[in-house]
Amino acid sequence: MVEHDAEREAGRAFLPKFDSAGLLVAVAQDADSGEVLMIAFMDQEALEATRRTGFAHFHSRSRGRLWKKGESSGHVLAVEAILVDCDQDALVLKVRPAGPACHTGARSCFYRALDGESLIRIES
């Protein structure tokens, strides 16, 4: 267990660590601007689909199924690079978005900031 953890941190082996629900967190970050566009979850299937196709796929917890980001809107995310964290339970996808990443039409899902007790819009 401990050896596996050390290997996960220091080694060259990709050993993704899924949680008890079979998921890990994936952050899509604009490869050019560095803006965080969205956060979603991946299971093994979504990770494999992402690696195979070069487009971001996630696992919908609410719908309980694989989804390709942009499958209906066309606003896909082309994956330029996949970064892996120390314990390999989180990924950063460096992406080039084909359109707004958020289903609301915003460039990023993070279009609001906390200001005291309420939210203010930071992206028009």
Added chain:
Amino acid sequence: MVEHDAEREAGRAFLPKFDSAGLLVAVAQDADSGEVLMIAFMDQEALEATRRTGFAHFHSRSRGRLWKKGESSGHVLAVEAILVDCDQDALVLKVRPAGPACHTGARSCFYRALDGESLIRIES
């Protein structure tokens, strides 16, 4: 339910949506460079501690307790802003780190990238 979701997306009310385990995802992003430093989970307690103190606090799933990032290393994360996503189940913390964000000593936990079937170090 639907109205609440619409309010979550479009409104000014901060209505954080914790999952069935009482958690939401928080991404710490360097306020200057835009680099993603780490990803962790927050429960209500961690969110409140972060807002009250201005320093990032998380909920450790493995230890089952609140932890202040840097509580032992001193490498705290001063929070400049908290961004909230469309459905309010994920946060981006814009932070100024007091030292390496990763317990391995790396500036970011994302010090490796996937290269074919193995990992390559992208940060020395």
